[in-house]
Amino acid sequence: MAKLSVNINKIATLRNSRGGNVPDLLKVAKDVQQFGAQGVTVHPRPDERHIRYQDARDLVPVVYTEYNIEGNPVPKFIDLVLETKPTQVTLVPDADDAITSNAGWDTIKHRSFLQEVIAEFKRNGIRTSIFVDPVVAMIEGAAETGTDRVELYTEAFAHDYGLGNKDGIKPYVEAAEAANRLGLGLNAGHDLSLDNIKFFKENIPGLLEVSIGHALIAESLYLGLENVVNMYLQRLK
Template structure:
């Protein structure tokens, strides 16, 4: 079974655009759980332009499914994660001004740095996933750094899916097999939607979890949140 974790960053973006608390981020996260999502993902950034650090504390107090915090492992983020102790932290090499995540870790170049950060999080009982491109060497580097899982960066897959889906998926299958051979859990995320999700799942049977935000929230504008979550779960299982 592949779990669906809903990234609620876009709800925070909409709320912040007018101030106040509409839409109510916490209520939306609880509704996602109630409608069948098996996890909630947030990606707080230093400028708090969507998820605020206060949101992370508020969500921790009420989330009953898996809580996944994404981000670049720098000072304030590290302190936040250690204090919150989510089920999973996903480390993403985002520069401060990034609009969205756009590349995975070079796990060979940053192996020593990642090993130290991963060790510190695991000592707190937090599962650690590294955001990586679908490249065997990067998966191997993640294992050598001590990660529990890798999250495959799927924007290239989504971008090429409609042109040639077999070619688009090929390197992901290879990376997924490498992760399995190394005993790593496997997540995926970025630009996954109702068009390309099932094909990814059907071709990567060891996929543990997908994190989906932008497309799911956009679909909810047309189909409603409850119906949309059920549609995504159907594609996965």
């Protein structure tokens, strides 16, 4: 079974839109774990428009499953990760003005930089993952950085699947096979939903973990958070 890590960024977005502490981010983190999720993900950005850096600190004693912090490894982010020591750090090449993640790393062009950052995290006992497009060359480049895992950027798959094109899974299968061959752990995330997660999981060899936020929170508006978490867990079996 692939693990489910719930990205709670959208809970913070809703809280921040009104001020105060409703909804309570820490309570939601506790709840999704109680409902069965095997991890909690946050992705603080420099402008703190959703998850704040203090949120990432406050979650440390709350997350008793796997704690995954995503972000662009700028100095402020690196310091946060070294301070909080999550289970996993996922490196994402976000521009400051990106609405959401929109590309994986060029692991060949940025190999030296990634090697340096990853080595620092691993010295501190933090598992590392690199956000990558489903391109075999990028998987091979990631293997040269010393990372523990890669996270496949799944927006293209989700888009194709929504149009009825199941062949959109093919580059992801090839990328997964390359990761398995090279001894890299395999995560995935972005636009995965109740509609497409079962098909994705059944076709991706060695999938260890998915990180799902926007769709899961949106689906919960209609179906309820506990129900939706359990629906994902059923589809990931």
